[in-house]
Structures are given as C-alpha cells and as structure tokens.
Amino acid sequence: MNISKQMVTLNQDIAGQEIGIPVYDIDCGQPNCKTVYIQSAVHAAEMQGSAVIYHLIRKLKALKLNANFVLVPNCNPFGRTQRAGEYLQGRFDATTGNNWNRFYHFDNEIVGRFISEFDEQLADWSEKQIVDKFRLFLLDSLNNKLNKDWGVNTAQFLNIKLQEMASKADMVLDLHTGPSSTRHIYSPEFLTEEAQWFNIETVLSIPIEFAGALDEASFTPWYRLKQALKQRGLDFDYHVDAFTIELGSQENICLAQASDDANGVIQYLAKKGLVEGQENITPKTVAVVPLSNYKTLFSQHAGMVEYIKKAGDKVQKGDVLARVLNSLEFDNDSAIVNIHAPQSGTVILHYPSAAVQVGTQLYKIAVES
Ligand SMILES: [Zn+2]
Known part of the structure; x- marks a missing residue:
C-alpha cells in the first residue's frame, strides 16, 4: 500500500x-x-x-x-x-x-x-x-x-x-x-x-x-x-x-x-x-430502531437542569430523567420540576448544557415499540 x-x-x-x-x-x-x-x-x-x-x-x-x-x-x-x-x-x-x-x-x-x-x-x-x-x-x-x-x-x-x-x-x-x-x-x-x-x-x-x-x-x-x-x-x-x-x-x-x-x-x-x-x-x-421510534423530548420548562439519566441508560416510562431548578421559586415547593420519561427506552443523548429554555431538545430516546 x-x-x-x-x-x-x-x-x-x-x-x-x-x-x-x-x-x-x-x-x-x-x-x-x-x-x-x-x-x-x-x-x-x-x-x-x-x-x-x-x-x-x-x-x-x-x-x-x-x-x-x-x-x-x-x-x-x-x-x-x-x-x-x-x-x-x-x-x-x-x-x-x-x-x-x-x-x-x-x-x-x-x-x-x-x-x-x-x-x-x-x-x-x-x-x-x-x-x-x-x-x-x-x-x-x-x-x-x-x-x-x-x-x-x-x-x-x-x-x-x-x-x-x-x-x-x-x-x-x-x-x-x-x-x-x-x-x-x-x-x-x-x-x-x-x-x-x-x-x-x-x-x-x-x-x-x-x-x-x-x-x-x-x-x-x-x-x-x-x-x-x-x-x-x-x-x-x-x-x-x-x-x-x-x-x-x-x-x-x-x-x-x-x-x-x-x-x-x-x-x-x-x-x-x-x-x-x-x-x-x-x-x-445491537438493536435496530426505526427512525419513527427515535423520539426527541423538548423541554417544557426553562431553568437549570440536572441530568439524572445519562446517555446509554435504559429508562422506564415515568422514570425521572432530569430535574429543572427555577431560582424564582426557591422560597416555596415549586423550585424543582421533575422531567419524566414519556415512554420506556434507551437514552441516546441529552443536551450538553445545564441552561435550558422552553423548546430545548433535552433528550433523544430510542423508545420501545
Ligand atoms: Zn454532527
């Protein structure tokens, strides 16, 4: 060669x-x-x-x-x-x-x-x-x-x-x-x-x-x-x-x-x-997943996010994926909002930054059929 x-x-x-x-x-x-x-x-x-x-x-x-x-x-x-x-x-x-x-x-x-x-x-x-x-x-x-x-x-x-x-x-x-x-x-x-x-x-x-x-x-x-x-x-x-x-x-x-x-x-x-x-x-x-089962979870909250589930993790429907912290609510019970998995599947990726706004692509998950 x-x-x-x-x-x-x-x-x-x-x-x-x-x-x-x-x-x-x-x-x-x-x-x-x-x-x-x-x-x-x-x-x-x-x-x-x-x-x-x-x-x-x-x-x-x-x-x-x-x-x-x-x-x-x-x-x-x-x-x-x-x-x-x-x-x-x-x-x-x-x-x-x-x-x-x-x-x-x-x-x-x-x-x-x-x-x-x-x-x-x-x-x-x-x-x-x-x-x-x-x-x-x-x-x-x-x-x-x-x-x-x-x-x-x-x-x-x-x-x-x-x-x-x-x-x-x-x-x-x-x-x-x-x-x-x-x-x-x-x-x-x-x-x-x-x-x-x-x-x-x-x-x-x-x-x-x-x-x-x-x-x-x-x-x-x-x-x-x-x-x-x-x-x-x-x-x-x-x-x-x-x-x-x-x-x-x-x-x-x-x-x-x-x-x-x-x-x-x-x-x-x-x-x-x-x-x-x-x-x-x-x-x-190896799992083969149709593109229709590759779902994006858009954030419905703005704030600072802690990613609980990481790339590669298996999740069940309802599991807490992430927690969003809102600094205007620190004096009451609404400071933290939990984000739940809408379906069971495998976390492929999440957003790289802790700062998110409404509509940010928070997670992409390969969901089970
Ligand atoms: Zn690329």
Whole structure:
C-alpha cells in the first residue's frame, strides 16, 4: 500500500493565509478496486472521528487492502476556526446559523435525465459501464452547482467540495458525535443488517430520502437509479454504502475508545471483502430502531437542569430523567420540576448544557415499540 497526503485549501483568512484540510490517500495497488471515503468533524466540535481516522491509518498498514481509501480528518476549515468562549461553535456556521451538515447537493431530476439521455444504450451496458457513466453525471451536477454565476453560501461550498471527493467512492462514512451521547449509527433501511458489523449498540434505520446530509446525498441517487432501472426490467445491484456514525460526545476525544471504534469500521470493511487479516473482535448486542421510534423530548420548562439519566441508560416510562431548578421559586415547593420519561427506552443523548429554555431538545430516546 502507498499513503500520500496533501493539504487541500478550502478557506483563507483576510490576509490571504490559506487554511486547508488534510486529505490522506491510501492506494492498495490493485486495479479496478473499490474506494472508501471517510471524513470527520464536519461539525467541528465532534472530534472523536478524527482520532478514529488516526487509528485507521495505523491499523490499515497491518492489513491486506482490497480497496483504496480517502480519509479526511477535521474536514471543516471554517467551523474549526469559529470559537464561542471556551468551545468550538461546532454544528452551525457562527455567521449564518447554517448547519454544516445540511447543504450537500441532491439533484431530484438526475435519474430521469440520465435514463432519458441513455435510453437506447442502457440495456446493452454492463453494470460497471452504468456505474461509471452515472458517477460522471453526479460529478457534473456538483460542478454545475458550484460554478453558477451567483456563487453559493459557505456551508454549500464546503459541503459540495467534500461531496466531490465522496462521490467518487463506493462507501462513505461521515463521522460525527452527539452532544452528550452514546454511540449510534444512522443506516439506510436497506443496509441495517450490514450496519450491525460496525459493532455499535444502536442502529437507527432511516428512510431513503434526502434531507441535506452527506450519507443521504451519497446513497439516495444510486438507490433511485436502481429502482428506475428495475422498472425498465434491468437488473442493477450496485449501491453506495453510506452511513453517519455518532461516536460519543462532542468536545471530547478518547484514543482508547477510538481504537475500538476503528476496529468496528475495519470489521465492516472485512465483511465486505475490502480488507483482510483482522483479528476477531468481541461482538456487542445491537438493536435496530426505526427512525419513527427515535423520539426527541423538548423541554417544557426553562431553568437549570440536572441530568439524572445519562446517555446509554435504559429508562422506564415515568422514570425521572432530569430535574429543572427555577431560582424564582426557591422560597416555596415549586423550585424543582421533575422531567419524566414519556415512554420506556434507551437514552441516546441529552443536551450538553445545564441552561435550558422552553423548546430545548433535552433528550433523544430510542423508545420501545
Ligand atoms: Zn454532527
């Protein structure tokens, strides 16, 4: 294998100093092999994935590779430099409020255009020919989006530049964390069996729809293409494996856990035949939860909150999740309001701050059916 790295400039300060992202290319040396794209920290405060990429590079060196890799740690050169007090601003562009993970490009018409342009040839083409042609279509669509005369906003620019790299890959992993969170993974419905190979306790099964994130932008066009070709009686099995993986809590890295996280990723790669030579890892019990069972509890009170139930805890309906303290009521019995679990389930994450207002996303819970 051969590793090369480069700094790709996406940002600069007002004095013209270039600010880049590190991009590691690993070439397995085999012809016609698949490509795996992995990025971390597009939400800049969510840094555990960067520690995972560190371990991946070290571990891949010891394995036989049947795929090429493009690895992009700390892929957001805008968010990376925006601090609010002691913390990275993180999920949102501090200037515009845009979520850094909602401006990937999806062209709703692309499958229809592709099929009408190549209607005559499709039946004669091999699967590989169709994949190659459609990938060019996707890249062209991204290029058009960037080059339009009026420009794009910062989050769009960042997302499309990253998507240009991801679009060349057969497998896309976008590494995130929650706020105060346990590990969980978003998987498209058709990959929930395979998603369990990552050895992460909760798999959230999401519908094949585009809502702005990189995983959706990566698997949705290929899934739609498959459906459209099927309607024409053509078998087409290719799809892009794309997942968003949430690796614990923001503003935190743990190198020991990152090694375990990397082992889960490698197990997935090994099961897919993309690497060989990994030792067995201890399997965890994995629950697959439909997105409709992943519930947000919004705070109905303002105040200072003590989180009693933590990420990963099992809760029963009616359990006290948290206590909210209101300093205008200290002289009577209403100073503390208990927040109860509306349903039984597993706490996946809670809000990171003790200061909450009405409508704050206090908890996210994977509830039992
Ligand atoms: Zn995130």
